[in-house]
Amino acid sequence: MFKNRYFWLFASPLGILLLWEACTRSGFLDARFFPAPSAVFHYLIFTSPGEGLWTDVSASLYRIFWGYLAGCAGGIALGVTMGLNHIVRIMVYPLVALLYPIPKIAVLPLIMLVFGIGEMSKIVVVAIGSFFLVLINTLHGVDSVAKIYHDVAQVYRIKKTSFVLRVILPGALPAIFTGLKLAIGYSLVIVVAAEFSGADAGIGYLIWQSWETFSIKAMYAGIFVIGVLGLFFSLALNLLERRLTPWRDK
């Protein structure tokens, strides 16, 4: 059991939950503000679904899916272009450096002004957030492709598309995955924040509504769902990374 990696994977979050459970049950924590995890799970499994949990989760997933997909695709495409074309790089880099540090949620009102208060504005803000993280990591990845591979490609007259698809992209893939992993976590952060205001469904909406109606267990249920989604996304991306980079097996 102790040699199984999945045991250790779940051991640390489980430990924290057990500690929390003990603190609430012993009265050390106020159960009104910090309900025991067992009570939250009970609520999550037996009450939340009846209150439209799946509507909220699927609304958030829909926004993350399209926003993340568009942002990552754009980030990889521009990152590779900047990495290979000196002029594009010089022209675009100041814009990236300028726009990247602006908190994406700070421009949500502006985005809503342009794209309306519907789905599109939430998808766009997730896309923008993912875009910069993937772009910066992709650019770093393209730069990290060793000079010798450029030399080999030049001597053997590798065609441009072959060079990009079969030399640059695989070479940059480890760094791209770093970007993809950062971006999926950030997408969750952004989508929840975007749903706090101007949404009628979503995990963020669920949490905010629950807070306003002092439905604390429902609020925790929403938070748990985010955590579980984050864990699931990370594991899925790790699995995908191992599949797509078989030459890096350890």
Add this chain to the structure above:
Amino acid sequence: MQISVAQLSKTFSRKKQQTVAYKNLNFQIRQGEFFCILGPSGCGKTSLLRTIAGLETATSGELSIRSTDSLKQGTVGMVFQEHGLFPWMTTRNNIRFLLENNVQMINRDLDAIVNEFIDLVGLKAFADYFPHQLSGGMRQRISIARSFANEPDILLMDEPFVFLDYQTRCALHGLLLDIWQRKKKTLVFVTHDIEEAVFLADRVLVMSAHPGTVKNIIEIKLPRPREFLALRKLPAYQNQVSELMALLREECEPFRHKDKQSF
């Protein structure tokens, strides 16, 4: 002549500082010849090879590379110090990828060519391995296989065995000579190892350093096929080695004098 070099010079300029890589080189390389460029480190021999490969351009002078059977510009293949295999491709795909991009290979059975050359370097059992799963010697064998498989007019090798241990190097010398004799390609081989040059070459160009110039071109009159253990017992072999050693030693003299003066 496959390669003609006339008054070829290269100077690197970096922030007002000029470094001469090589200067006023004149020599010719014959078709099908095994030509070694021998010199101390920093004599510009790698730079010269990269110029022939088209990876660098000379500052002045003329370089002509002729195709074997037409008047066109000749094609080159290159083996680098480090293998330069793509880590994300298996042995098979590392060879195949270059063939797919080679216009000479259109309408050819690429799989057959790949198999032939994997066989030729004795790596049939490792065709579907990634480079990191193979030893340094195996990787360099793939690198050699891939360069020959492309059927370039000229093969360029930049100290391909420098990072290998002695035994592996000896084995690969034999393998390289064997493939070269079968495929009859012009081969330009850069090295700083005198015995390596004598064992492999038809002619050895000895370069002097700072700046890199042609010091001498020595014909190696040793019989082929060559076998290392037998060859090294021959007085002719030892004489060739001694002759080259004397030439290269002169190259190191100026540094000694400089050192003495500074004390």
